[in-house]
Amino acid sequence: MEVTSVVQLDQTKAKDEYPNLSLRPLQVSDVDDFMVWASDEKVTRFCTWEPYTNKEDGLNYIKNIVVPHPWLRAICIDDRPVGAISVSANSGNDKCRGELGYVLASKYWGKGIVTRAVKMVVDTIFVEWPHLERLEALVDVENVGSQRVLEKAGFQREGVLRKYFIVKGRSRDRVMFSFLSTDYQS
Amino acid sequence: MEVDLSKITLRPFKLEDADDFLLFAGDDQVTNYLRWQTLSSKQEALDHIKDVCIPHPWRRSICIDNCSIGFISIFPFSGEEDRFKANIGFGVAAKYWGHGIATKAVKMAVPQFFVDFPDVVRLEAFIDAQNLGSQRVVEKTGFQKEGMLRKYAYMKGKLRDMFIYTFLSTDLPANP
Numbered sequence: 001m002e003v004t005s006v007v008q009l010d011q012t013k014a015k016d017e018y019p020n021l022s023l024r025p026l027q028v029s030d031v032d033d034f035m036v037w038a039s040d041e042k043v044t045r046f047c048t049w050e051p052y053t054n055k056e057d058g059l060n061y062i063k064n065i066v067v068p069h070p071w072l073r074a075i076c077i078d079d080r081p082v083g084a085i086s087v088s089a090n091s092g093n094d095k096c097r098g099e100l101g102y103v104l105a106s107k108y109w110g111k112g113i114v115t116r117a118v119k120m121v122v123d124t125i126f127v128e129w130p131h132l133e134r135l136e137a138l139v140d141v142e143n144v145g146s147q148r149v150l151e152k153a154g155f156q157r158e159g160v161l162r163k164y165f166i167v168k169g170r171s172r173d174r175v176m177f178s179f180l181s182t183d184y185q186s
Numbered sequence: 187m188e189v190d191l192s193k194i195t196l197r198p199f200k201l202e203d204a205d206d207f208l209l210f211a212g213d214d215q216v217t218n219y220l221r222w223q224t225l226s227s228k229q230e231a232l233d234h235i236k237d238v239c240i241p242h243p244w245r246r247s248i249c250i251d252n253c254s255i256g257f258i259s260i261f262p263f264s265g266e267e268d269r270f271k272a273n274i275g276f277g278v279a280a281k282y283w284g285h286g287i288a289t290k291a292v293k294m295a296v297p298q299f300f301v302d303f304p305d306v307v308r309l310e311a312f313i314d315a316q317n318l319g320s321q322r323v324v325e326k327t328g329f330q331k332e333g334m335l336r337k338y339a340y341m342k343g344k345l346r347d348m349f350i351y352t353f354l355s356t357d358l359p360a361n362p
Contacts (some may be wrong), residue, residue: 048267093221093340133337133345159333163308163354166270171307180337 018113023073023120026066026084030074031058033081037105046140047103048167071125075104075117082108085117087125087135096133098125102149109145118153126181133181138164138174150177189250189285196246196258196294199239203247204231206254207239210279219317219341220277244299248278248291255279256288258295262303270307272299276323283319292327300355307355312338315347324351 026034037043038052038061052058066072070089074081083104090097100121104114126132139146141160151157155177163171199207208231210216217224225231239245239257248256256278263271274295278288300306311329313320325331329351338348 096337096340096345136335156336158335159331159350161332161350162330162352163270163356165267166307171270176333176335178336182337 018077018111020076020078021113021116022076022079023085023117024076024079026062026072026074026081028059028062028067030081031055031062033074034058034062034084037083037103040106042106043103046143046146048165050168071098071128073121075102075113077108077113083114083117085114085121087121087129089129095131098129098132098135100135100137112152114146115149115152118149122153122179122184126184134178135180136176136178138176141173141175147175147177153179154183155179156183187281187285189282189287191286191290193250194287194290194294195249195252196291196298197249197252199235199245199247199254199257201232201235203254204228204235207231207235210256210277213280215280216277219314219320220275221341244302246291246295248276248287250282250287255282256291258291260295260299260303260309262306270305272303272306272309274309274311276320288320288323289326292323296327296353297358300358309353309355311351311353312348313351314341315349321349321351324353327353328357329353330357 032055035052035055035058038058041051044051052061069086072084072086075083075085083102085100085102088099088101089095100118102114102117122135125135137150137155138161139150147157156179158176158178161174161176164174165172205228208225208228211222211225211231211234214224225234242259243262244260246258247254248258256276258274258276260272260274263269263273274292276288276292278291296309299309311324312335313324315334330353332350332352335348335350337345339346
């Protein structure tokens with residue numbers, strides 16, 4: 001997420017500005033809204049994937065990845081998707097761990113939307129998945145905006161994992177954040 | 187006991203190592219922080235050597251006078267996205283602890299592994315927060331501690347905090 005020059009005011013302003021923020025499943029019928037963020041280079045800058053260039057690929061992604069996903073929601077304003085947030089699942093000895101990911105259309109950056117969405121996920125995921133002990137997120141070292149989202153949502157920064165990914169031919173360091181079920185106080 | 191570290195060597199496992207293998211792989215002290223179940227018979231040792239050690243992409247017996255007293259295992263991940271990463275584990279028979287043997291063995295293994303697997307850039311060691319001995323081994327070998335991962339995974343049924351240490355191919359000293 002981009003660092004903007006506008007100082008972010010308190011969360012109540014964002015709530016007033018976008019009172020109708022909700023999470024719901026992302027469907028095939030949402031493909032046009034999906035393409036708005038998925039085709040945007042600014043949005044995919046720190047992602048492992050390239051921007052989408054055609055609607056057919058978008059439809060295939062929604063049908064093959066989104067629909068069967070263990071936990072993926074569209075971030076909606078007035079029930080229209082402006083981004084997505086997901087938690088991956090692991091099995092066996094790693095079942096205690098899920099990875100958080102999120103993406104938001106660039107026109108909505110800098111308004112605290114993703115921070116609110118992350119908080120909504122934290123409020124629900126440990127209840128929906130009682131076996132989950134640790135929600136983690138890995139953020140590119142240069143993606144300061146996204147690091148701030150997680151800090152504001154109460155995640156703990158654990159360290160920098162060096163050359164954790166090779167993305168688009170370059171090795172990238174990632175910052176590891178976590179939120180434990182025991183960190184959660186209702 | 188005096189241990190001459192110049193007598194430490196690494197080599198692939200052989201079926202003939204089964205008795206020696208059982209001495210450490212059959213010891214709860216050694217397997218405490220490993221994913222393996224403690225072995226309990228020579229047959230299990232033979233099966234483990236045949237089914238796991240020998241086909242393994244990079245597993246070596248740590249030897250004194252060619253006799254197996256421990257192991258080092260380095261497992262490169264598979265898949266297009268992950269094959270530049272690998273994971274290291276090691277163990278030494280309890281009677282040989284405290285002599286710097288694991289440190290010596292890891293120091294020998296790491297550069298050789300990067301030669302054998304030139305695509306690997308990042309070698310990871312996940313070490314239980316309570317396993318001070320292994321933390322010291324990797325620190326002395328030049329691994330960097332990146333952080334503590336809280337409640338990262340189950341190990342033998344218990345949820346564990348783990349330190350993540352890494353040695354990058356770029357951490358190797360430049361060729362002399």
